[in-house]
Amino acid sequence: MTTNSITLTVNGDQVRRDVPARQHLIDFLRLDLGLMGSHVACEHGVCGACTVRLDGAIVRGCLVLAASLHGSTVETIEGVSDSGEIRDLQDAFIARNAAQCGYCTPGMLMTAADLLKSNATPTRAEIREHISGNYCRCTGYQAIVDAVETTAHKRRSSGPKP
Amino acid sequence: MKSPDFAYVRADTLDAAFRLKAQHGADARWLAGGQSLLAALAFRLSEPTALIDISRIDVLQGIAVNGSMVRIGAGTTHTTIGESDIIRRHVPLLADAVPHIAHTAIRNRGTIGGSLAFADPAAELPACCVALEATFVAASAKGERRISARDFFHGVYATALENDELLTAIEIPAAVAGDHHALIEITRRSGDYAMAGIAVALRRSDDKIDRVRLVFFALGDKPVVAHVAAGVLLGTDLVEDQIERAAKAVSADLDPPGDLNGGPEMKRHLAQVVLKRALLQILNNLMRMPA
Amino acid sequence: MNENIDPRALDRPNSYIGKSVPRPNLPKLVEGRGQFVDDVVLPRMVHVAFVRSPHAHAKINAINGAEALKIPGVLRIVTGRELAAICDPWVAVLVHLAGMKSAPQYPLPLERATWHGEAVAAVVAESRALAEDGIAKVDVDYDPLPAVADMETALAPTTPLIHAELGDNLCFQRTNESGDVTAAFKAAHKIVEATFHTGRHTGVTLEPRSILADYNKGSGKLVVHHSTQAPHMMQGVFAKHLRMPEGDVRVICVDVGGSYGIKVHVYPDEVATVAIAKLMGRPVKFIADRLESFGSDIHARDHRINGKMAVDAEGRITAIDIDDLTGIGPYSVYPRTSAVEGNQVINLVGGPYDFANYRAKTTVVLQNKTPTCQYRAVGHPIATTVTEGLVDLAAEALGMDPIAFRLKNLMRDDSYPRTSPAGMKFEGLSHIKSLGRLMDMIDYPLLRSEQDAMRAQGIYRGIGFAAFIELTNPSPFMYGIGGARISAQDGCTVRIDPDGSVVAATGVTEQGQGTEGIIRQIVAEAVGVPIHTVRVVTGDTQTTPYGGGTWACRGAGIGGEAALQAGIATRAAALRVASAMLQASAGTLDIVNGNIVDRATGAVRMPLAELTRIVYFRGDTLPPDLPRELMQTRHFITKEFPFAFTNGIQASWLEVDVETGLVKLLKHWVVEDCGRIINPQLVDEQVRGGVVQGIGGALYEHCAYSPEGQLLVGSMADYLVPMAAEMPDIEVGHIETPTRESLLGAKGAGEAGTAGAPAAIMNAINDALRPLKAQVLAQPFSPERILQALGKVPT
Known part of the structure; x- marks a missing residue:
């Protein structure tokens, strides 16, 4: 080898x-x-x-x-997780039950976090498209879309004023 | 699904790449983004002796305009191409194609050269390059040669590249006034390989189509150029009746194999659908353009 | 039901039942700190991988592992004969399914491979990669044999026998009949008839099947880390077939990465892994890879159903006649058997409707394909597709609106308890209320006018409905009476620790449904403590009460009730101590938010933690005879009804691209009645996940085979699962009709979505295509099939 x-x-x-x-x-x-x-x-x-x-x-x-x-x-x-970089996204996943068995969750979070870095105001369709390469058998995806959308919204409303 | 054992070596220059290739022999393979190769190895579809990593060779990177030609380094990732202003302005067909390639995480790693050299008949970029009359630059220790995209694809996963050759760059004529393009594909899910797809590049002057390339993907063992349908369009203007006639003619250009999504008859039908949709998209864009 | 318990106990000040409380499992899972089987690493652990048959049917002449053993790190090649010496085979039949037969199955076959993908030899190595290197070098000498691939001809006299000793390829056949079907069809105003195909699906759990077996030769104890839904059942299986006392076998499953029924079966390769661990006396890990999962995880739903429905001139259903055929692979799967799905179909067809004459036959045949068995919503999506497909055809034949037809024929909400023509006992259902709730949600007239307007523009949209029933909370009538060692009972032990916190150990298990979450809610409320002070233990045969685990939607209804009763008993035990300490009668005291309070005023008398301090550390200060049993166990099993049926109705709104055959899902609605809802959010997410799994079967998923029995799907690029971009938003509404069999009143909710979605999708597609006189009845409703139905592509 x-x-x-x-x-x-x-x-x-x-x-x-x-x-x-x-x-x-x-x-x-x-x-x-x-x-x-x-x-x-x-x-x-x-x-x-x-x-x-x-x-x-x-x-x-x-x-x-x-x-x-x-x-x-x-x-x-x-x-x-340790850096706290996606704490808000993780909290949104918990609050929305956007993870069931949790096996897809780490990959799903990494992918969702990637979207939120480049797009502060994603539509639901854009969220669905961005995570469309991440398979989740449990949730049916809607809770995940909700959690990502909520996080984006919260980041906008708590971010620095223009 | 663990890959078979192989050696990994990295080349930081082309010379080093050729040297390593000579050293490791015919069964050594180039590793660019690895997005197709490493998946295939997970299925143990081949057993290379070594993978020669070419992803850090500087000259394989980057996008530049050289006069009327756009040069894309073979190691440029799909993401970089999709985000490039040069590509958007001068090779808009490629910019349109990128979002159809798999998903973000794949596009971040996969390269244009890798996709072309892998030559999956259902992939978008080979068809785009044929439609755009691209020229591929292949290099080996013996030197460099240019291969037209049209002559490059030989069949399923088969190309004109010699075993010791490396695809280094893709040269594509920059779009000029009167050039129009469209890319349409039918997939069951976002990011899937197409059930049927088409890349169209045409040039129009004085309300006439001067040249047109209709190139199908996922409808043959390589990108399929529809000469008969193109002949219907040449010298005419792009109007709905003419589009309809071209679609009817396209069957003569095709002999599609079936796959898990459906048989040859479905593929023939979808070929007409994507052809019509692509040409209608161009027509609609034309009508929106200021006179 | 325990008459001594005050039902008002469910509406206490620190009440959690009925509320959307976040699950305790999630904080670790969102940080990637769960513990799935593959995350467990043990000293001296080795890996096993399996040589799998490339043939659908072949005689195994010889297995030569000499070349493989030359690879450094490849430790051992194991064959069926070697394992047969230490592991007994099984025959998966249930005696209450009269006449059912199957052949003995070994961990690895002795003489023949009987499906493409069957494990025929094992390679043990220091790593998975090395084991796969070994597989590539194992030489198996096969003689290919004729394969039985087509279920339609499996029983033909010219078809070869898969197991000669069985005499034919028939596994099971049953006809379920009531009333006078022949007369009803003779008298019918209209008869509609159709043939449905429901496809062959598999579960594609994201975490593949995973097992790590650790046999200690010194102690004789076996510990199995297993991704399973039923640890106690597996404990029994390993003990029995490896000839060990059950007490020497411990099965542990911490986190399970999805199951959906896939992980409730006994897989030969998993038993082989355990047997090899016993053989070698060291930990052996098997993690199925995706390629082998497609050919070795159970498949399901491969049915062809001819259906007929008779209606009278008033638009009432008078009779249903069904002929169901299913191919299940070469062996019935242990211990649930592969006859149950067909049996469910003929028990469930027509379920929501009020009619009298019923005949349904199922024929379950053997074939050389991957074995099929119970997968989420077992039989329900098939029965619902047939029923609701016929219902729409009947409405169309009568010129009736599909909603009006359903309203006329659904069982009335005040007509329970009753027994269906198929013999199912219904305690209480709410079809009419559910349909009413659905109508409130969808604005049906608006959708119809939108449909008309779009059609004028050449856009084909459709709305489809599917009423359904779902079987939950199974009693021993499902498996136990058939001789299977599958517990319908479950238990919960609740313990108050010295700091006043509570631990609940339950026999039901967690695979993401939220089992631990709802048990925590129930126990917190039943004992009277803040929810964050309750910890739930599941998935360990050594530390939890014996139980069946989680399947057939029994976690909430059975496990939840056991937890409620154990919690109530523990509260009573604590109050008995409090009564002595506070010199007050127990009836005047209560526990609220972790405090002993005066029941009438709510005034805090003493923290629970003070009571536990005294009990555990200063028991000398309590009256000597006072019981201080702060740990109570209760078990629960349903007694009056074999199953607690739930009901609901779904609607799908979609658009068919008639040029490409692609279906775009626009919206989906579900109204569901699962009895008492313990956690609305979890129920909604179970429903949504279930719907999408049903959509997968309807539109994408298919275990395609060649006519020779070669499985054609080997990757996730071939077997298409539903992904986020194409899935619709799903709106969920509820009706609550609690079961009176338990104090909790909960029924199951996990399979309802899957039960109804395919039928709703099919009816919506056919509604969209109706003006074009096209119809699809074979899943998956792929672009090719839709284009064929439209006549755009020849069949």
């Missing part, structure tokens, strides 16, 4: 590991770093459960090789 040595930043911590060349980012996070919040579900880039942030942009963790990430910055659900 071929391995590669990488040094990268994960949730603010610099980590150095030897990783199997074939290992994808999510297995690296889970097996090597014990970050179990990013979930493996389809492993072919369709379901979105493994969505994490790589150098500031969301990616499918199962379609990124860990070996390719020397020098990169990775943020996971654990990181954005």
Whole structure:
């Protein structure tokens, strides 16, 4: 088995590991770093459960090789939870019961947070479109759309006045 | 669904890439964004000896205008293309195509060169490039050559690239006055591969269509150029009757295989639908334009 | 029902029942800090992956693992014969389903592979990746055998037998008949007739099936971390088939990433994993990947139904006649069996309607495809699709509006208790009120005028309705009487700890429905403590009372009642101590918000935490004979009715693109009566999630097979699940008709959405297409099928 040595930043911590060349980012996070919040579900880039942030942009963790990430910055659900960056979005998910089994939730939150960074006033259709690559079998999506919409609204009304 | 074992090596320059390719042999594959390749490897559809990461080679990045030509580095991501003012202004068909490609997280990573070299017959960008009469720049240790998009696609996942060649750039003539385009696809869900799709580029002057390329995707083993239907349109103006005639003619251009979404007959029917919708969209835009 | 309990207890000052209280599980889940089985890592843990049959049917001549074993890190190749020595096979039949038969099934087959995707050998390795490397090198020598792929010809004399010892490919057949169907059809004013296909679906739980078995050879104890809905049932299964005492087996499931019925069955590869753990004496993990999930998770709903309905000149239904055929794969699935879905269909067809003559036959046949079994709303979406499809056809034949026809034929709300022609006992339903509530929600005349206006522009919109019943709170009549060791009873233990906080341990389980949330609400209210002081324990056979787990919508109705009774008993126990401490009769005291209060004035007499301090640490100060049992267990089982039926009605408003065959969902409405609502938000979200799962089956999902029995879907790009962009907003309304079988009055709510949605979608599509004289009756209602119905594409 071929391995590669990488040094990268994960949730603010610099980590150095030897990783199997074939290992994808999510297995690296889970097996090597014990970050179990990013979930493996389809492993072919369709379901979105493994969505994490790589150098500031969301990616499918199962379609990124860990070996390719020397020098990169990775943020996971654990990181954005600890930093408080998406606390309001998480609270909205709790209040609206926008998670049921919780398996899609970390990926869904990373994706929704990505939308809110670039679009402060998303319509419901825009929210649905942006999360349309994240599969949720439990909720039927409406509660998730509601929670994202509520968060956007709250951010606007509590943000700095123009 | 773990990939088979392989070596990972990264090239930071083209020279390094070619050197690594020579070193790792015919069964080594280029790794760009990996959005198709890594999924395919998860199914163990192939067993490369090594993946040569070309995603950090500077010369493969970026979008620039060179005279009447727009050059897109093969390693440019879909997201970058979708956000580019140059693309929006000079190659608007590509800008329209980007939102149809999968989902944000995929577009952030997937590259135009990767999509073209992977040559999925249901993908949007190959058809767009054929419609836009793009030229692909391929390079190897032996040097560089240019391949027209028309000649590039050979079949399902098969292209004109030699085993040691790397797609480095895509050159597309910038749109000029009188150029019109449309991209229409039918998908069951947002971001899915199309059941049927079309990329249209046409040039019109003095109320006549001077040139037109109608290129279907998901309707053959590669982008399918509809010559017969295009012939109906050439030299005429774009009016509804003519669109109808072109749609009727298109069957002669197609021999679509069926898939899980439906059989060849459905595909033929949808081909007419996307053709009409694309041309009507151009017609509607024309009518909205100031005289 | 316990006559000694004051029903007003449900409306106490710190009342939580009936309120939308957030679930306690969510804070950890939104931070990615749940614990799913794959998150559990044990010392010396190894991974197993399975070699799966590429053939629908084949003889296994030899399995050669020598090349695989050469890979460093590949530890062991295990075959069926090896496991058969330590694990007994099972035969999945229920004796109350007369004549049902199936063949013995082993963890890994001994001689033949009988479906494409069946596990035939196991590879144990240090990692999943290495195990897959091993699979690629295992050489299985197969002789392909003729496959039974088409259920329509499964019983034909020329069709090969899947299990020769069974004599034929018939698993089960039953006719459910009442009244005089033949006479009713003879006397009918109109007869409508149609053939429906409901497709073959699978659950696609986002967390795949997952199990981690840890056998300690020293202690003889087996601990299984399992993504399951029924830990106690699985404990019994592992114990029985691995020949161990039940007490030596512990099943733990902390978080479960979706189940929907998929995770309530015994899967051969999971039993194999446990057997291998016993064989090797070290922890063995199996996490199904998506590719193998499509061929090894149970499928469901593969039915063809011929249906006929007779109506009289006044527009009343007089008879229904159904012929149902379903193919279930090569084995009935253990222990629930694969005959239940067909049996449910013939028990539920016609369910909402008042008519007298009924005949329904189900024929359940074996075939060489992935086994089918119970999946969310078992049989309901099929029965509802047939019933509501026929209802719309009858209304059309009579020239009646579909709502007027339903109003005329639905069972009256004052006609209960009653028994349906199919023999189902209804305690109390609310079809008429529900339909009225739906009419308040949708503005039907406006939708019809919009439909007309759009049609004039060539835009085809339709509205479709589906009334339904749903079977919840099952008694032992569902499985127990058939001999299956599946508990219809459930229990709850409530304990007050020294700090006055409360722990409730329950046998019902949590897979996202909100089980722990509602148990917490019920117990907080029943004991009289603030909700944040209650912690709920589920999913551990060692620490929870024995119970059936969560399935068939029993969590709230059965588990909730047990929790309520245990909470009430615990409060009474605490008040008995308080009465001694405060020198007041227990009847004058109460517990509110964690304080012992004077019942009449509400004045706080003592914090509950003071009472517990005395009980646990200064018991010497209490009267010596005073009972101080601050931990109480109660069990609950329904007794009067075999099932608590719920009812409701759905409406779908959609647009069909007649050029592409695509369906755009514009809006969906549901009115549902699940009895007493414990948490309105959770009920609404169960309904919404259920509706979308039903929509999936209606529009997208299909386990497609080749005529040779090859499964054609192997990825989520092939098997299309509903995603956010195409789903509509869903409005949910309620009627509440509590069951009188329990103090709580709750029935189930988790399957109602799935039960009715496909029928509502189908009727809406056909309503849209009516002016074009087109109709679709086969799920999924794909663009191709719609275009074929429209004559735009040849069939």
